[in-house]
Amino acid sequence: MSSxxxxxxxxxxxxxxxxxxxxxxxxxxxxxGIDGVTMRMICEAAGQKFAGSVQYHFGDxxxxxxxxxxxxxxxxxxxxxxxxxxxxxxxxxxxLRQLLRAVFEPNYRMFADEGNxxxxxxxxxxxxxxxxxxxxxxVDRASPTTVALREAMDLLDRRLAVLGPSLxxxxxxxxxxxxxxxxxxxxxxxxxxxxxxxxxxxxxxxxMVQAISVLPRVTGDAQA
Numbered sequence: 001m002s003s004x005x006x007x008x009x010x011x012x013x014x015x016x017x018x019x020x021x022x023x024x025x026x027x028x029x030x031x032x033g034i035d036g037v038t039m040r041m042i043c044e045a046a047g048q049k050f051a052g053s054v055q056y057h058f059g060d061x062x063x064x065x066x067x068x069x070x071x072x073x074x075x076x077x078x079x080x081x082x083x084x085x086x087x088x089x090x091x092x093x094x095x096l097r098q099l100l101r102a103v104f105e106p107n108y109r110m111f112a113d114e115g116n117x118x119x120x121x122x123x124x125x126x127x128x129x130x131x132x133x134x135x136x137x138x139v140d141r142a143s144p145t146t147v148a149l150r151e152a153m154d155l156l157d158r159r160l161a162v163l164g165p166s167l168x169x170x171x172x173x174x175x176x177x178x179x180x181x182x183x184x185x186x187x188x189x190x191x192x193x194x195x196x197x198x199x200x201x202x203x204x205x206x207x208m209v210q211a212i213s214v215l216p217r218v219t220g221d222a223q224a
Contacts, residue, residue, distance in 0.1 A: 018057050018067070020046040023118075025054075025061075026068045030121025034065060034130055062135055065126065069138050072119050073145040076106035080148035084155075094159050096209045102152035103172070104179050104208075108201050117187040124180035127173060156212075163216060175208040 024045040028037045039054040039061060046053070058064040083102040084093075092098040107123070110116045126135070139146045139153070153172065160168040182204045186193055193200055 017046075017048065017053065019071070021048070021054060021057060021064065022068050022071045025064050026072075026122045027118045029065065029068070029125055030118045034061070034122075034125050037061070039064075062130075065122075065130070066136065066138065068119075068122060069126075070143060070145050073138055073143070073149065076110075077145060077148050079106035079109060080152060084148055084151060093155055096156070096159060096213055097205055099152055099156050099159065100175070100205060100208050100212070103149065103156075104176070104205075105201075107180070108183065111183060111187060112197050112201070117184060120180045120183050120187075124177065124184055127177045127180065131173065160213065167216065168212070171212045175212050178211065179204055179208060 021042060025037070025042045028042060028045060040051050042064070043051050043053045050056070054061070054064055058067055080102050083098070083105060087093045087095065087098045087102065107120055110119060126137070131137070137146075139150055142150065153169075156172060157168050160171070163171070182200070186197060186200050190197065195203075
Protein backbone atom coordinates (compact mmCIF):
# COMPACT_ATOMS: atom_id res chain seq x y z
CA MET A 1 0.00 0.00 0.00
CA SER A 2 1.54 3.32 -1.09
CA SER A 3 1.61 6.19 1.38
CA UNK A 4 -0.38 9.28 0.54
CA UNK A 5 1.68 12.39 -0.23
CA UNK A 6 0.52 15.48 1.56
CA UNK A 7 0.03 18.79 -0.23
CA UNK A 8 0.34 21.05 2.80
CA UNK A 9 3.30 23.37 3.38
CA UNK A 10 4.69 21.12 6.13
CA UNK A 11 5.04 18.05 3.90
CA UNK A 12 8.52 16.71 3.07
CA UNK A 13 10.29 17.12 0.73
CA UNK A 14 7.72 19.48 -0.75
CA UNK A 15 8.80 22.78 0.84
CA UNK A 16 11.99 22.95 -1.26
CA UNK A 17 10.10 22.07 -4.43
CA UNK A 18 7.29 24.50 -3.64
CA UNK A 19 9.74 27.30 -2.98
CA UNK A 20 11.58 26.73 -6.26
CA UNK A 21 8.29 26.78 -8.14
CA UNK A 22 7.17 29.93 -6.34
CA UNK A 23 10.40 31.82 -7.00
CA UNK A 24 10.58 30.83 -10.66
CA UNK A 25 6.91 31.69 -11.14
CA UNK A 26 7.49 35.10 -9.55
CA UNK A 27 10.39 35.76 -11.91
CA UNK A 28 8.58 34.57 -15.03
CA UNK A 29 5.32 36.33 -14.19
CA UNK A 30 7.28 39.56 -13.83
CA UNK A 31 9.32 39.11 -17.00
CA UNK A 32 6.64 37.76 -19.35
CA GLY A 33 3.37 38.82 -17.77
CA ILE A 34 1.14 36.35 -15.98
CA ASP A 35 -0.78 35.41 -19.12
CA GLY A 36 2.50 34.77 -20.95
CA VAL A 37 3.62 31.97 -18.64
CA THR A 38 2.61 28.30 -18.73
CA MET A 39 2.86 25.66 -16.02
CA ARG A 40 5.37 23.78 -18.19
CA MET A 41 7.63 26.83 -18.41
CA ILE A 42 7.63 27.18 -14.63
CA CYS A 43 8.37 23.51 -14.09
CA GLU A 44 11.28 23.61 -16.52
CA ALA A 45 12.71 26.78 -14.94
CA ALA A 46 12.45 25.16 -11.49
CA GLY A 47 14.22 22.01 -12.72
CA GLN A 48 11.15 19.82 -12.26
CA LYS A 49 11.02 16.81 -14.58
CA PHE A 50 7.38 16.19 -13.71
CA ALA A 51 5.42 18.58 -15.92
CA GLY A 52 2.46 18.44 -13.55
CA SER A 53 4.34 19.81 -10.52
CA VAL A 54 2.52 23.13 -10.53
CA GLN A 55 -0.87 21.45 -10.71
CA TYR A 56 0.13 18.97 -8.00
CA HIS A 57 1.28 21.63 -5.52
CA PHE A 58 -0.96 24.60 -6.36
CA GLY A 59 -3.86 23.39 -8.49
CA ASP A 60 -3.43 25.91 -11.29
CA UNK A 61 -1.59 29.11 -12.21
CA UNK A 62 -3.89 31.29 -10.12
CA UNK A 63 -3.21 29.06 -7.14
CA UNK A 64 0.51 29.48 -7.76
CA UNK A 65 0.16 33.26 -8.10
CA UNK A 66 -1.66 33.31 -4.76
CA UNK A 67 1.17 31.25 -3.24
CA UNK A 68 3.72 33.79 -4.52
CA UNK A 69 1.87 36.52 -2.64
CA UNK A 70 1.59 34.41 0.52
CA UNK A 71 5.31 33.58 0.37
CA UNK A 72 6.36 37.21 0.04
CA UNK A 73 3.80 38.76 2.38
CA UNK A 74 4.85 36.42 5.19
CA UNK A 75 8.43 37.67 4.81
CA UNK A 76 7.50 41.35 4.45
CA UNK A 77 5.11 41.43 7.40
CA UNK A 78 7.74 41.97 10.18
CA UNK A 79 8.97 45.13 8.43
CA UNK A 80 5.41 46.42 8.08
CA UNK A 81 4.78 45.72 11.75
CA UNK A 82 7.94 47.63 12.71
CA UNK A 83 6.87 50.68 10.66
CA UNK A 84 3.40 50.61 12.24
CA UNK A 85 4.93 50.31 15.71
CA UNK A 86 7.11 53.32 14.92
CA UNK A 87 4.01 55.23 13.82
CA UNK A 88 2.30 54.49 17.13
CA UNK A 89 5.34 55.42 19.17
CA UNK A 90 5.60 58.82 17.49
CA UNK A 91 1.89 59.53 17.10
CA UNK A 92 1.95 59.13 13.32
CA UNK A 93 -0.94 56.73 12.77
CA UNK A 94 -2.74 59.47 10.87
CA UNK A 95 0.28 60.49 8.80
CA LEU A 96 -0.22 59.53 5.15
CA ARG A 97 3.47 59.24 4.38
CA GLN A 98 4.09 56.91 7.32
CA LEU A 99 1.12 54.73 6.41
CA LEU A 100 2.22 54.51 2.78
CA ARG A 101 5.67 53.54 4.05
CA ALA A 102 4.09 50.66 5.97
CA VAL A 103 2.42 49.41 2.80
CA PHE A 104 5.26 49.91 0.30
CA GLU A 105 8.61 50.25 2.03
CA PRO A 106 9.18 46.52 2.59
CA ASN A 107 8.86 46.02 -1.18
CA TYR A 108 11.30 48.85 -1.80
CA ARG A 109 13.76 47.33 0.68
CA MET A 110 13.78 44.06 -1.26
CA PHE A 111 15.29 45.92 -4.18
CA ALA A 112 17.43 48.44 -2.29
CA ASP A 113 18.94 45.85 0.07
CA GLU A 114 18.84 42.64 -1.97
CA GLY A 115 18.61 43.73 -5.60
CA ASN A 116 15.39 41.75 -5.96
CA UNK A 117 12.93 43.36 -8.39
CA UNK A 118 11.09 40.17 -9.40
CA UNK A 119 8.33 40.45 -6.83
CA UNK A 120 7.54 44.05 -7.71
CA UNK A 121 7.44 43.14 -11.41
CA UNK A 122 5.10 40.25 -10.62
CA UNK A 123 2.89 42.41 -8.41
CA UNK A 124 2.71 45.13 -11.06
CA UNK A 125 1.61 42.56 -13.63
CA UNK A 126 -1.07 41.35 -11.24
CA UNK A 127 -2.45 44.84 -10.61
CA UNK A 128 -2.64 45.66 -14.31
CA UNK A 129 -4.12 42.39 -15.59
CA UNK A 130 -5.43 40.00 -12.93
CA UNK A 131 -6.66 42.27 -10.15
CA UNK A 132 -9.24 43.84 -12.51
CA UNK A 133 -10.48 40.31 -13.29
CA UNK A 134 -11.22 39.67 -9.64
CA UNK A 135 -8.25 37.37 -8.95
CA UNK A 136 -7.76 37.51 -5.19
CA UNK A 137 -4.74 38.61 -3.18
CA UNK A 138 -4.20 37.22 0.37
CA VAL A 139 -5.55 40.54 1.69
CA ASP A 140 -8.95 39.63 0.25
CA ARG A 141 -9.03 36.40 2.26
CA ALA A 142 -7.76 38.00 5.47
CA SER A 143 -4.68 35.77 5.39
CA PRO A 144 -2.57 35.81 8.57
CA THR A 145 0.36 36.85 6.37
CA THR A 146 -1.35 40.19 5.72
CA VAL A 147 -2.35 41.28 9.23
CA ALA A 148 0.03 44.27 9.28
CA LEU A 149 -0.78 45.19 5.68
CA ARG A 150 -4.51 45.18 6.39
CA GLU A 151 -3.94 47.24 9.51
CA ALA A 152 -2.09 49.86 7.48
CA MET A 153 -4.85 49.84 4.87
CA ASP A 154 -7.51 50.29 7.56
CA LEU A 155 -5.62 53.27 8.97
CA LEU A 156 -5.40 54.75 5.47
CA ASP A 157 -9.16 54.27 5.03
CA ARG A 158 -9.81 56.18 8.25
CA ARG A 159 -7.37 58.94 7.33
CA LEU A 160 -9.01 59.32 3.91
CA ALA A 161 -12.61 58.90 5.07
CA VAL A 162 -13.46 62.33 3.68
CA LEU A 163 -13.11 60.85 0.18
CA GLY A 164 -16.05 58.50 0.70
CA PRO A 165 -16.45 54.76 1.32
CA SER A 166 -14.74 53.28 -1.75
CA LEU A 167 -12.39 55.89 -3.22
CA UNK A 168 -9.49 55.32 -0.76
CA UNK A 169 -9.24 51.65 -1.78
CA UNK A 170 -9.32 52.46 -5.49
CA UNK A 171 -6.72 55.18 -5.03
CA UNK A 172 -4.47 52.87 -3.04
CA UNK A 173 -4.46 50.42 -5.94
CA UNK A 174 -3.66 53.28 -8.33
CA UNK A 175 -0.75 54.64 -6.28
CA UNK A 176 0.40 51.07 -5.74
CA UNK A 177 0.68 50.64 -9.48
CA UNK A 178 2.51 53.98 -9.67
CA UNK A 179 4.97 52.82 -7.02
CA UNK A 180 5.60 49.37 -8.51
CA UNK A 181 6.06 50.59 -12.07
CA UNK A 182 8.25 53.45 -10.83
CA UNK A 183 10.54 51.01 -9.05
CA UNK A 184 10.56 48.56 -11.96
CA UNK A 185 11.53 51.32 -14.41
CA UNK A 186 14.24 52.57 -12.07
CA UNK A 187 15.67 49.06 -11.73
CA UNK A 188 15.79 48.65 -15.51
CA UNK A 189 18.13 51.64 -15.94
CA UNK A 190 19.07 53.67 -12.84
CA UNK A 191 21.31 55.94 -14.92
CA UNK A 192 18.23 57.56 -16.49
CA UNK A 193 17.22 58.96 -13.10
CA UNK A 194 20.48 60.61 -12.03
CA UNK A 195 19.66 59.91 -8.39
CA UNK A 196 20.08 57.17 -5.81
CA UNK A 197 17.40 54.57 -5.29
CA UNK A 198 16.80 56.05 -1.84
CA UNK A 199 16.10 59.47 -3.36
CA UNK A 200 13.83 57.97 -6.01
CA UNK A 201 11.84 56.12 -3.35
CA UNK A 202 11.33 59.39 -1.44
CA UNK A 203 10.23 61.08 -4.69
CA UNK A 204 7.70 58.32 -5.27
CA UNK A 205 6.35 58.72 -1.74
CA UNK A 206 5.91 62.45 -2.34
CA UNK A 207 3.91 61.77 -5.51
CA MET A 208 1.84 59.07 -3.87
CA VAL A 209 0.89 61.22 -0.88
CA GLN A 210 -0.38 63.91 -3.24
CA ALA A 211 -2.19 61.51 -5.56
CA ILE A 212 -4.01 59.54 -2.87
CA SER A 213 -5.19 62.55 -0.88
CA VAL A 214 -6.36 65.07 -3.49
CA LEU A 215 -10.01 65.92 -2.94
CA PRO A 216 -12.47 64.48 -5.48
CA ARG A 217 -13.62 66.75 -8.26
CA VAL A 218 -17.07 68.15 -7.56
CA THR A 219 -19.28 68.38 -10.64
CA GLY A 220 -22.95 68.13 -11.48
CA ASP A 221 -22.27 64.98 -13.48
CA ALA A 222 -21.75 61.93 -11.25
CA GLN A 223 -19.79 60.26 -14.04
CA ALA A 224 -17.35 63.16 -14.57
